[in-house]
Amino acid sequence: MALNLQTPIDYLKGVGPSRADFLRKELGIHTYQDLMNLFPNRYIDRTQYYKTNQLQQNNADVQVIGKIVSFTEVAQKHGKRLVATFQDDVGTMELVWFRGQKWIKDNLKLNKPYVAFGKANWFGGKFSMPHPELELLEEHEKNLRSAMQPVYPSTEKLSNKGITNKVISNMLQQLFIESNGRFKETLSAPILNELKLISKSEALFNVHFPKSQELLAKAQFRLKFEELFYIQLQLIIKNRIHKSKIKGFPFEKIDNYFNTFYNNYLPFDLTNAQKRVLKEIRADLGSNAQMNRLLQGDVGSGKTIVAFMSMLMALDNGFQACLMAPTEILATQHFNGLLELCKPLNISIKTLTGSSKTSERKIIHKTLENGELQIIIGTHALLEDKVKFHNLGLAIIDEQHRFGVEQRSKLWRKNTNPPHILVMTATPIPRTLAMSVYGDLDISVIDELPSGRKPIKTVHRYDKNRLNVFKFIRDEISKGRQIYVVYPLIQESEALDYKDLMDGYESISRDFPMPEYQISIVHGKMKPADKDFEMQRFIKGETQIMVATTVIEVGVNVPNASVMIIESAERFGLSQLHQLRGRVGRGAEQSYCILMTGHKLSNDSKTRLETMVRTSDGFEIAEVDLRLRGPGDLMGTQQSGVLNLKIADIVKDKNILQQARYYAKNLINTDPTLAKPENDVILNTYKEVTKFKNIWNYIS
Ligand code: ADP
Numbered sequence: 001m002a003l004n005l006q007t008p009i010d011y012l013k014g015v016g017p018s019r020a021d022f023l024r025k026e027l028g029i030h031t032y033q034d035l036m037n038l039f040p041n042r043y044i045d046r047t048q049y050y051k052t053n054q055l056q057q058n059n060a061d062v063q064v065i066g067k068i069v070s071f072t073e074v075a076q077k078h079g080k081r082l083v084a085t086f087q088d089d090v091g092t093m094e095l096v097w098f099r100g101q102k103w104i105k106d107n108l109k110l111n112k113p114y115v116a117f118g119k120a121n122w123f124g125g126k127f128s129m130p131h132p133e134l135e136l137l138e139e140h141e142k143n144l145r146s147a148m149q150p151v152y153p154s155t156e157k158l159s160n161k162g163i164t165n166k167v168i169s170n171m172l173q174q175l176f177i178e179s180n181g182r183f184k185e186t187l188s189a190p191i192l193n194e195l196k197l198i199s200k201s202e203a204l205f206n207v208h209f210p211k212s213q214e215l216l217a218k219a220q221f222r223l224k225f226e227e228l229f230y231i232q233l234q235l236i237i238k239n240r241i242h243k244s245k246i247k248g249f250p251f252e253k254i255d256n257y258f259n260t261f262y263n264n265y266l267p268f269d270l271t272n273a274q275k276r277v278l279k280e281i282r283a284d285l286g287s288n289a290q291m292n293r294l295l296q297g298d299v300g301s302g303k304t305i306v307a308f309m310s311m312l313m314a315l316d317n318g319f320q321a322c323l324m325a326p327t328e329i330l331a332t333q334h335f336n337g338l339l340e341l342c343k344p345l346n347i348s349i350k351t352l353t354g355s356s357k358t359s360e361r362k363i364i365h366k367t368l369e370n371g372e373l374q375i376i377i378g379t380h381a382l383l384e385d386k387v388k389f390h391n392l393g394l395a396i397i398d399e400q401h402r403f404g405v406e407q408r409s410k411l412w413r414k415n416t417n418p419p420h421i422l423v424m425t426a427t428p429i430p431r432t433l434a435m436s437v438y439g440d441l442d443i444s445v446i447d448e449l450p451s452g453r454k455p456i457k458t459v460h461r462y463d464k465n466r467l468n469v470f471k472f473i474r475d476e477i478s479k480g481r482q483i484y485v486v487y488p489l490i491q492e493s494e495a496l497d498y499k500d501l502m503d504g505y506e507s508i509s510r511d512f513p514m515p516e517y518q519i520s521i522v523h524g525k526m527k528p529a530d531k532d533f534e535m536q537r538f539i540k541g542e543t544q545i546m547v548a549t550t551v552i553e554v555g556v557n558v559p560n561a562s563v564m565i566i567e568s569a570e571r572f573g574l575s576q577l578h579q580l581r582g583r584v585g586r587g588a589e590q591s592y593c594i595l596m597t598g599h600k601l602s603n604d605s606k607t608r609l610e611t612m613v614r615t616s617d618g619f620e621i622a623e624v625d626l627r628l629r630g631p632g633d634l635m636g637t638q639q640s641g642v643l644n645l646k647i648a649d650i651v652k653d654k655n656i657l658q659q660a661r662y663y664a665k666n667l668i669n670t671d672p673t674l675a676k677p678e679n680d681v682i683l684n685t686y687k688e689v690t691k692f693k694n695i696w697n698y699i700s
C-alpha cells in the first residue's frame, strides 16, 4: 500500500514529539507531505574543490582537501576555542570549534587527508572555517551520494535545537525509505508526454537528492510546472463558475446616450487601444454573464473616458452607474470632469464624499433609491449601508490598489444581482503577475498614450545642485508653467517627514516670495475642505507652486503643471515615482521630472533612479519593481496565494507560468468538467489541492 502522506510528522522515525513540535512551529511541517514539499533554497556544488589560496572573502560554503597538522587552544572571553591548522599543498587555513572540543580532539586524526566543508571567513589576517563538516577523504570518495547538496530553508532556532540541514536531509531519506521512493503521480499522461516531464517520484527524489545537474533541472521544472498549473487551474475554473452561475444584467442595446455622445460630444479621437478596450467591455456587458474586468492603463492613457462611455452603456439600458475613487480630491476631480460631459446629454450626476453636507446626502440617498439620479461619483462614502440604488448596473472602481477586496465585495452586494464591475488601475502589473493575482478577472490593457504627448524629460539631481534647480523653476514659472514639489511621507517616521515638508515649504517660500509667487501646500493632516481649497487654487492657476506629500499621487490632473520635483526621491518606491511623474506631461508643453537625492544611495535606490531616467514605460518599470521588491509588496498578492509558492518563483519562473496557464486553459477548454478518464488524475489532485489550500478569496 502506498504511504499515506497525510501521516503526522511525529510518526516518522527519528522525529519524535519535541522535534515534531519545532518542525510545526518553525517550518509549518505537520505531515509527511509537508516535509516532502520542503524544497531546498539552493544547492551546493560538491563537485568543486577549493585550494586554500583560492578562498575568497564572502565565499559561500566551500570544500577544501587538506590535513590537520596541529591543534591549539586559544583562551577567549568565555571559555576557549579550539583551533586546528589545516594544510594543503599550497598553504594553510584554520578550523575553529567553540563547542564539543574534547570530542573533536579525541576523534580527528592528525596528518590524514580530510575534506573540510563549511564557510570560510576572513578573520585576523587568515581564513578560518568555524565548525566545519569533516570527512576522511577516503570515506568521502566512497560516500559521494549526490554531488549537489541541498540547502533547506531553516531558522536559527531549528539549528540551535540540532535540526540542521543534515538532520532534515536524513529525515527525508527516511521518508524515501518508508515510501520506497514511490509517490502518486499528479499530472496526466498527456501532459507528461507532451512536455516530456519526469514522473512525480523521480522529480521528488532528484529535487532532494539530485543525481546530476541535469536531473535536478528536470525535477525542478516538473515540480514548478505542477505547482503553477494547479493554481492556474483553480483560477480558470473559478472564472468559469463565476461566468456560468452569476447572472449579470445584459445591456442589450447601445442607444441614445452613447451614440449622441460618440457622434457629437467626444472631445477627441479615441486611441486604438481605447477603442479596443471599449469593445471588450461592450462584449462583456452585452453577454449574460456578470462582468468582472480589470482595466490596466498607464497614467494619462485615458481610462476616464472609457469609464464614462461604459457608464453610458448602462444608462442606455435604464441602469444606474457609479464610480468610486480612493480620495476626495480624485472623486471631486472626476466629478467636475464628468459633469461637463453629462451636461449636454441631460444626465443627472452627483458626488458623495465624507464631507458632503447632510442635506445634500439626503437628496442623494433619495434620488439614488428612486432612480432619478443616474450617475454617482464618490469615495468610500458610497459603501455606507444607507446608500441604496434603484438599479445599479455598473460599478467602476478607480485606482484599485487603494481599495481592499472587502470593499470590492461590498459594492458588489449593492444590488440583488451583482452589478458589472470594472476595476481600473494605473499601476501596471506585469502580465505574468496579473495572471496569477487576477487570474479570475478578465484583463484589458490600454497600452497606448493619446497622440501628441511629448515624452517627459527626467533627470536625477543631487541636493547640492538645488540652486540650479530653483533657477530652472523660476524660468518655467516665468513661461507660465506650474510646479509640483513632492515630499515623501512614510508612516514610521511621520513626525520627521512633516518636519521635512514644512522646512521645504519654508525654504521655497523664501526663494519664491510673495506676492510675485503664490504657493499651495497640501498634506494628509489637513482638513478635506482646506486641502480642496489649496488644490483648487492650484488647479485654477492662482498658485504656481504646489508643495505636497504623496496625497497628490493618484489621478490629479492639472495640464498646465509641467515640472514635477520629487524630494528625497531615493525613499520612494518605483511605482510611486512613476505615478508622481504621471502628474505632469498632460498638456501641450514640454514637461520635466527632477529627482532630488542626497549623495548616499543604496544600490536599489540607484537602480530605481536610473530606471526612472531611462524609461517612462509603466510596464517596464513594473518589471524592474517586481525584480527589486519581489511580489510581496505588490497589491493583491496577499490574497492570491502566489506568496505561498513552495518551489516556483513568480518572477524568475514566468515562462513556466505561461506554459502552466496555457495547459490549464487548454485542458478546461477541451474537458470543462475533467470528465475524461485520462484526466482523472488531475481531477483527483485538484480536489486534494483545493481541500487543503483555499485560494478562493477574491470577490465572492
Ligand atoms: P488616466 O488613464 O491616467 O486616468 P485620464 O483619463 O485622466 O488618464 O486622461 C488623461 C488626459 O488625457 C485627460 O486630460 C484626457 O482628457 C486626455 N485624453 C484621454 N484620451 C484621449 C485621447 N484619445 N486623445 C487625446 N486626449 C485624451
Ligand code: MG
Binding pocket: 303, 304, 398, 555
Ligand atoms: Mg485616472
